[in-house]
Amino acid sequence: MRRVLPVLSVLLAIVLVWYAAAVLMNAPWARDQAARAGQDLPLPALIAATMVQDRPVLPAPHQVAKGLWDGIAGQKITSKRSLVWHGWVTLSATLAGFAIGALAGIALATAIVHSRVMELSMMPWAIASQTVPILAIAPMVIVVFASAGVTGLIPKAMISAWLSFFPVLVGMVKGLRTPDAMQMDLMRSWSASRAQTFWRLRLPSALPYLFASLKVAVAAALVGTIVGELPAGATAGLGARLLSGSYYGQTVQIWAALFAAAGLAAVLVAAIGAIERLTLHRMGLAR
Amino acid sequence: MSVIEAKGVNLTFQTRDGPVHALKDVNLSIEKGDFVSFIGPSGCGKTTFLRTMAALETPSSGVLSVNGMTPDQARQRRAYGYVFQAPGLYPWRTISRNIALPLEIMGFSKADRQQRVARVLDLVELSAFGGKFPWQLSGGMQQRASIARALAFDADILLMDEPFGALDEIVRDRLNEALLELWQKTGKTIAFVTHSIPEAVYLSTKIVVMSPRPGRITRVIDSSLPRERPLDIRDSEDFIRLSHEVRDALREGHGDD
């Protein structure tokens, strides 16, 4: 209750603001239409008109909710019109990309804290890599993979790995460096090998940082997959849904797909949070 | 044979506002089985010298040898047990597993580990707390756990940086006795930093008095006390004389500020 009540009240506030905004933003179109038809529009009718447009500037919350409900429960989940089906397509590539990205990030961070050459050579380029507009190179990645005969899940997963490795890298480098001088000195005084220091000191100290970054990374992986889905032949997945909604001006469909994506991300983040609590609890780090 | 031999050791820290001369021209030789206390005002380089012995700092000049090797070689042979000024326990390990950590690293068998952990926990009177995490203990208990950790693997040389600073006198007395007993039984070489004159006199075969800015040794006092030392030796005449000698040496060192 302590956790649900605040969320609910904030949500309520948002929904109210949202309705108000929907009325304000959709009103010009409603007035235009009325003017074209030569009718005049009293306020109640105006408000009613802003709630039911096909192409609203801002769909009302209930329209989005209905879009979501239709997408999720409106048909069999194997149907192409089902958001569950598209969500699944996106999720599988996201998980693959996240796994690749997280492993790469951890491996690179490990190399970087152990080797000055690695740090100095890689770090600036890792940063630069993230400034490359992903949407611009995603089509090339897809084309290059396709020319090598690789299509489907892998190219999308590579793009999502590209986006998700960076937060893991940054968090993990910071985490692996948290042990203070005394703890490192203790290890030295026992003449611990690098591997022992890594497994017994650096890694456990880094775990809180790792989990924090994994949460960011999994959301990034989802965005990466969605971006990868746009040029992958706009076939299936939440990204394709978003885009086709955009082509055909189906505002409600865009918003529904948007919320489905964000909901998926929230679920993934929550899952990592649960793993985090479990791990830290077992390690005695949760207090 | 000298276990530790320092000849003309200097150590300077480079800081943003100029160099700090933490050790100046330090000469000292410690024999096998010695119990050497270091005493001196704060900032005089006690910690720094201990760290240099353990190869955690490198002298700017001079020679330091440990068992005829460089400190670094000695470290690799795991010659040291080191107790730091702060406990430095790992929050994600219980007290027992904290103590077992160096044993794991050094490859002791599991059975051996368990038995050693039990022994040292008993020694520092923490047997009931092996299963607790460090942050569930008071400061003094944590410090005792850290002492137990350094004792567990029976290094020949023990370096202890104010290990008993956070303990009350009763526990301190008991641990002093236990430490002396351990030292007598095992013939370890111990270097021990303290701020307490009675503690230094009670424990040591050799008391090194240091003085700051630059950090240097001003007196080395050899103890005339026998190796067997019941607690009430502290009321003996020899003890009181030695205490006065140390206090005077300390005061001299303070004279220049």
Add this chain to the structure above:
Amino acid sequence: MSVIEAKGVNLTFQTRDGPVHALKDVNLSIEKGDFVSFIGPSGCGKTTFLRTMAALETPSSGVLSVNGMTPDQARQRRAYGYVFQAPGLYPWRTISRNIALPLEIMGFSKADRQQRVARVLDLVELSAFGGKFPWQLSGGMQQRASIARALAFDADILLMDEPFGALDEIVRDRLNEALLELWQKTGKTIAFVTHSIPEAVYLSTKIVVMSPRPGRITRVIDSSLPRERPLDIRDSEDFIRLSHEVRDALREGHGDD
């Protein structure tokens, strides 16, 4: 009038593996101008009681009043100077600016601040280090800076948690003298945690001996020493008798573990 009055104070910490009874049925009254030392084994609740006086913990039951107010009201009137067991200096401020911080908070004028900082820096013998950052000082120096900070704003009540634990005996003696002098001149009320029996006896008008599990007061010893105390009072018969009394009381408390 009692400055601090504790009646049947209990404090229990709820931890994952059951409640810890840190203070049990504590009754104590401290008069204006008293210098009260708390002594006892580690984990007996000394810190906890000091924190309760400063309204940093709330008793589970019982009444505690400070100057006739609740501790919280007293805190808001800035009645306390508190020296914590660890220095707790802000790494982004120099030593001088660390000391000036409570003065800023309490709205002292700039000129006043400067003059007070200079005075207390001098008192703890750190005048040359005002411009350094905390991490450039040794542990003992940091602790002295933290004492200076608590003294700077002249609170009526000083709560000091092992302030001199990390200092060598010479500096400790000097600071003991300085603290006594300050106390005599200003008539402050001081609550002081220490592990050193001689220190407790030398400084206090009242020595509170505590014992752990559950944390409680086992003896309150009123000092028969005069308020004027030269250092060599420590060789007087009264002093030695008092010391023995305290040691015995401590040992009793330890008896049950």
Add this chain to the structure above:
Amino acid sequence: MMLLPLAMILLPPLALNIWLARSPSPVARVLIPVIFGATLLAVWEYAVGAFGIPAVILPAPSAIGASFAANIPLLWGDFVQTILKGALSGWLIGATLAVAVAVLIDRSPFLQRGLLPIGNFVAALPIVGIAPILVMWFGFDWQSKAAVVVVMVFFPILVNMVEGLKATDALARDQIAAWGASYGQALVKLRLPHAMPFLFNGLKITTTLALIGAIVAEFFGSPTRGMGFRISTAVGQLNMALVWAEILVAALAGTAFYGIVALIERRVTFWHPSARR
């Protein structure tokens, strides 16, 4: 067969870098990444030639360099439009808002518990979904790009800042309480300085986000200038050298942006252990 020359390109700079890494000089700090990058470029140039990769798929670095040099005024105009107007203004607005909101909700655990989970949700909204909507709301010019950037950077900074405000240790909080400090005093003297490392963590992460946001938003509508506009247009003309020249500008700007924030961070949080190494 192809691998031998590759090894010959790769090995000497690698050896050079390992040797350079031994010296702690600041020159080495700059030289090593440069050598590393130059090596990558050499491999790229070689591969494009050796494997006959068509220029419409991946142009050689030399061609990209030539295109860059030939289009400097164009690239500068795009840079001003996208980075300075879109990304930077959006980042500044987003960061300011985030810090302000963090301080505002700091006193209310209720708002924190309510806002942060929803914040995580909003932060996970994919940019490709929001961008068209914001273009529809805020028009085609840089204002809509700035809006996208605000949405993208707001929550990462907010989350870090809230965390940072909570990060003060118990001792420091007790101290300041013992001095009877007011809420505002504790905030200014203790908690804001303490939050700085966290804040900068958020600021650094979001520099790259801001760039991506501003560029990608242009794919969904823009005036006839800007880096995202140019990239999508040039792809249509198969002018891949120009596409990569724009990507180069993005990478340079992003690295510089990150570097500047990191530099300010070192100045502000000089006292933090990670800066003192």
Add this chain to the structure above:
Amino acid sequence: QDALPLTVQLKWVTQAQFDGYYVAQDKGFYEEEGLNVTIKPGGPDIAPVQVLAGGGADVVVEWMPAALAAREKGLAIVNIAQPFKKSGMMLTCRKETGITSPADFKGKTLGVWFSGNEYPFLSWMNTLGLKTDGGPEGVTVLKQGFNVDPLLQKQADCISTMTYNEYGQVLDAGLSPEDLVTFKYDEQGVSTLEDGLYVLEPTLQDKDKVTALVRFVRATMKGFEYAAANPKEAADIVLENDETGAQTEAHQLRMAEEVAKLTEGSTGVLDPADYQRTVDTLLSGGSDPVITKAPEGAYVTMITDRAFD
């Protein structure tokens, strides 16, 4: 005997614009020809020529301006057939802006598709003597996104639309043809050839591929004919193949009907006169033309010759 494999890359997402291919697939026209065809949908981020160059497809559907640009960039790409006879591009304006003829464009804001589609527009403005740099003497150009919102939200006075797609969306949104003014590129004399089939030159050296292409073109044209005759069925087939599940029946039906008007009159054979008009339009494209000289060998007739022998 095994079916000959062939991969075709579309220019845009699955929709009735490409009903000929889907119908040919669905009705088994490809199979009858002994072909095994894979149809890859496209999208705004897919440049079909790039896919072709990368080896991701044997044949692509592309607009001629982009193809000629690629050819000038050194990619040996050639037109082998031209299913679309007419151009479906137009500029659609709201009537209330007061625009009645191209002369009224001055000072107005126009939405244009880029990514290679801007050249006919630029050449048109060139012939009208209007600058496109946003000054008061010319027009302000916006890079239009993928939908018609700029017109509905009044952010632009006119936007680019396809007769078969976006125009319908504008109507669906609630505007009526009376509220709108349209300018077809065809009628303004600046039309360029749209959906054609392109391959890389080396493909034409491969006898098996040529055989496959010949059959492919034949079957595809049959598909377009069938679709033109049965728009309802064609729309249904397209809907079935749409993996995003986003299309609506009504919209696809209208698209199939409109597309039939564009394929009408084409047998699949490229008309040299249309080709020449396209090249001329592109060459006059203002300051930064998409091609700088008339291309040579940009189309071949050998496939259509053999297909419709």
